[in-house]
Amino acid sequence: MNNEENNSMSMGELLKDYDVKRLNKGDIISGEVISVSQDEVMVNINYYKDGIIKKEEVSYEDFSISELLKAQDKIKVMILSLDDGEGNVVLSKKRADEILVWDEISDSFETKKSLNVTVKEEVKGGLVASYKGIRIFLPASQVSRKRESNIATLIGKQLEVRIIEFNKREKNIVASRRVIEEEAYNENKKAIWNSLKKGEKREGKVTRIVKFGAFVDIGGIEGLIHLSDLSWGRVNRAEEVVSEGETVEVFVGDFDVEKERLSLILKDVKKDPWQDTATTLKINDVVSGKVIKFTSFGAFVELFPGVEGLVHISEISEENIAKASDVLTIGQEIKVKILDVNLNDKKISLSIKDAAEKSREYEKFNDTFEGESLANLFKDFKF
8 A cells, every 4th residue: 555545535534524515605503612812713614624713703792702602612603615725614603503592583483582781872762782693673652561751771781672573584683672561561460460369458559530439550550449448537639648659558349350350458457446436426416526517408517537427408507498508608616415326227316496495505604604603692792
């Protein structure tokens, strides 16, 4: 065997471990980083020649090479040329990444898997973000489930998004952060509904004030506090008790999970004035009260906060009157006599005219008593 044959066999032995036949321009293959410099990356591609990646072929992003790669990193590369004239295979990482990332984004779209993107700039109608060099559009309406007043503040930040439109041919990708937030919100809402217990106390924030009460968010679901449940006293407008944005502690009232309806109570349900102060009221007592409401049949008088009684129109005055407002005014402090007390039904009957009569009797008695006292006091004196 001559030297040429020996050299040929040696070369055959040398190349038997390399997949020479499969290397073609445009192929995407695996490699391992050998070294990193400021301008290029040397890569072992399991070939009799090493591969080289020029700086401009490392990434579409504006990073230094050392920020992205280091020795022994496993990477995917595309073959641009099998010989750069100096014995190296010319490679591109960014072009391989672009092809692979399109496949990744396509898979993400099909499986509804989330991606983390970096917001690059604000454009008309929304934001432009980047995922491994691929441009992704994020409409303003999809930035958040809550309207963002200034989406430009998100530039430079990473966002978790879901691909909602994908067209590789037209290179059109649309993403949404809102759908992810909606899912999380609904899961949280479901958990809260399932955890509700009637009578328990929860902390919440007043979100809206309406004619008939106030809505309060208790951590993901909204409930209504009716005017009558804002306070034991009479409330005409919710603003008298709460304000939007205020943090409050409420009791859970009735709720319907299926219809997602929840009533909340702000007044302390453990301190019912009808079971406390109202028990001190006795028939025939004359007490002070405040006129709080007129009806066609009389007037309601508040005796204590949350405890009120009715003065029928026939019990207002000895004179014949057409309506309560003829002789009374809202907020007027008056004396009333207790005619009847029904704690179970929370009803109290009152009389203004009987209270006035009793007061006159007392004054008459007091004048007589004082007159007799004065006569007795001076009976032994001579003038």
